[in-house]
Each structure stands twice: as C-alpha cells, then as structure tokens.
Amino acid sequence: MGASSGPRLSGIQKQVLSLYxxxxxxxxxxxxxxxxxxxxxxxxxxxxxxxxxxxxxxxxIEYLLRRGKKQLEQLKSPDIVGLSYLNVGSSQPKKT
Amino acid sequence: MAATTGASVSINSRLTARASSLKLAALSNQGRSTLSFRLRPQTARLRVSCAAKSETVEKVCQIVKKQLALPNDTAVTGESTFVSLGADSLDTVEIVMGLEEEFGISVEEDSAQSILTVQDAADLIEKLKEKDA
Incomplete structure (x- = not known):
C-alpha cells in the first residue's frame, strides 16, 4: 500500500472513494x-x-460514510429501481 | 535527466524501450513537466511489460475527455496525468469506472488507485484484457 505511486490518500479518503x-x-x-x-x-x-x-x-465524514453504506445496501436490492432527492430546509415549509 | 534514465534502466532492462519512447514523446511535446515524474523508478516498477497499443491509448484519451468534459482541442496524450487535466480523486474514480465499462474489464481497487496517467490506464487495460483472453 505504501508503495502506491498515487497521491497519498488517508484511510478515510480511500473509504469515501471506495464507497463512491x-x-x-x-x-x-x-x-x-x-x-x-x-x-x-x-x-x-x-x-x-x-x-x-x-x-x-x-x-x-464518518457519519456520512455510515449513512452512505446503508443507502448503498438498500440500493443494492433489485426491488429498488431509483433514487430521488428531497430537499428539506432550503424551501422550508411552514411548520404546522 | 540522463542519470535518472540510467537508474531506471538498470532496474529493469525492459524499460529501455519505454524510456527512449518517453524521451521522444517529451521532445515532441516540449514544455511538459511530466517527464521527470514518469521516469521515477518507483513508477517504473509498476509498469507492465509491454507498452499499451496506441489505439488503446487513443480510446482511453477519448473516454477521459468525455468524462472530464474537456473541449475537443485539449491535448490529451499518454503522458497526461489526470491531475494535470483537472481531475480530482472523484473524477478519477469516474474515469476508471468509465474505462471498465468501455473495455469490459474489472479493475481492482488497489490498481485503480495507482492509475495516474492515461498511459497507466492503457497499460492496465491491456494487462487485464490479456488475462481474460
């Protein structure tokens, strides 16, 4: 691993790239x-x-990694066909 | 520069051809700073025994251009590093995935991390294809 000629990546960077x-x-x-x-x-x-x-x-970052892994597991299921993105916050609805 | 070349040649005789072709490439491509980088013995150790065919390199260049959305007149050669083309680590992952799909191969994570230039990618592809055949 240390002999890698690439840019030196930290463990967490590698995890992120591997998740990606x-x-x-x-x-x-x-x-x-x-x-x-x-x-x-x-x-x-x-x-x-x-x-x-x-x-x-x-x-x-570690939290995001864990979250990402869970989402990945879900996405792996053949029943799941798509992903969608819900934007909460920026267009904040009135609280009821 | 000559001393560096000599050093890498002594490590592995197969490198002779590669080193000289690199020199030629550098001459026709003046002003590129990638040369000293490529001649490091460390990089040389990861070389595959045969230089990748030019059509593979050409195809890789095309894919890289497409992935990075580079304008058509950008010069992408075997010696171009992804970083010099403006790719970050996420882009590199995308490029490798794109190559996998195009060439129908599967690149392991370790080797994916050592791909720095178009030439690296082309060499790896040739190696993997050879293994498949």
Whole structure:
C-alpha cells in the first residue's frame, strides 16, 4: 500500500472513494433512465460534500460514510429501481 | 535527466524501450513537466511489460475527455496525468469506472488507485484484457 505511486490518500479518503465506486457499480445494475438519475444524484452528493465539509471533520465524514453504506445496501436490492432527492430546509415549509 | 534514465534502466532492462519512447514523446511535446515524474523508478516498477497499443491509448484519451468534459482541442496524450487535466480523486474514480465499462474489464481497487496517467490506464487495460483472453 505504501508503495502506491498515487497521491497519498488517508484511510478515510480511500473509504469515501471506495464507497463512491460501489455506488457507481450499483448504478450500473439499474436500467437506463434510473441509472442516469442515480449517477447524477450520487455524483452531485459526493461532490457537494467534498466541497462543503471540512476535511478535518472526521466525525461528520464518518457519519456520512455510515449513512452512505446503508443507502448503498438498500440500493443494492433489485426491488429498488431509483433514487430521488428531497430537499428539506432550503424551501422550508411552514411548520404546522 | 540522463542519470535518472540510467537508474531506471538498470532496474529493469525492459524499460529501455519505454524510456527512449518517453524521451521522444517529451521532445515532441516540449514544455511538459511530466517527464521527470514518469521516469521515477518507483513508477517504473509498476509498469507492465509491454507498452499499451496506441489505439488503446487513443480510446482511453477519448473516454477521459468525455468524462472530464474537456473541449475537443485539449491535448490529451499518454503522458497526461489526470491531475494535470483537472481531475480530482472523484473524477478519477469516474474515469476508471468509465474505462471498465468501455473495455469490459474489472479493475481492482488497489490498481485503480495507482492509475495516474492515461498511459497507466492503457497499460492496465491491456494487462487485464490479456488475462481474460
């Protein structure tokens, strides 16, 4: 591992990249339109988090990793065909 | 520069051809700073025994361009590193996935991490294809 000529990645970075890879792999198993949607949501999410989150905020990153893994497990099920994104917060509905 | 070349050649005689082809590439591609990078013995150790065919390299270049949404006139050669083309680690994962699909191969995580340049990718693809055949 230490002999890798690549940029030195920390363990947590490797975990994130590996999760990303897994997601893209699972997306492949879904069909056409769904696949595209999954790919774009997943990639937007990873990219967004990579820009937004302080790379030293390990607790939060680890939380996201765990959450991601769970979502990945769900997505792996053949019954699940798609992903959708619900934006809570920015368009805050009135509290009832 | 010559000293570095000599050092890597002595490690592995197969490298002779590669080192000279690199020099040629660098000459036709003046101003690229990737040369010294490529000649590091460490990188050399990961080399595959045969240099990848030019059509594979060409195809990889196309895919890389597509994935990174680079304009058509961007020069992508075997020596281009993904980083120099503006790819981050997430992009690199995407590129490798794209290549896997295009060439019908499966790249292991460890080897995926050591892919830095188009040439690295092309060499790995050739190796994997050979294994399949």
């Amino acid at each position: 890879r897994e997601f893209l792999r699972v997306a492949r198993s879904k069909s056409g339109e769904d696949r595209h949607q999954i790919e774009s949501i997943v990639s937007a999410e990873f990219r967004h988090n990579s820009n937004e989150i302080d790379c030293k905020n390990f607790i939060y």
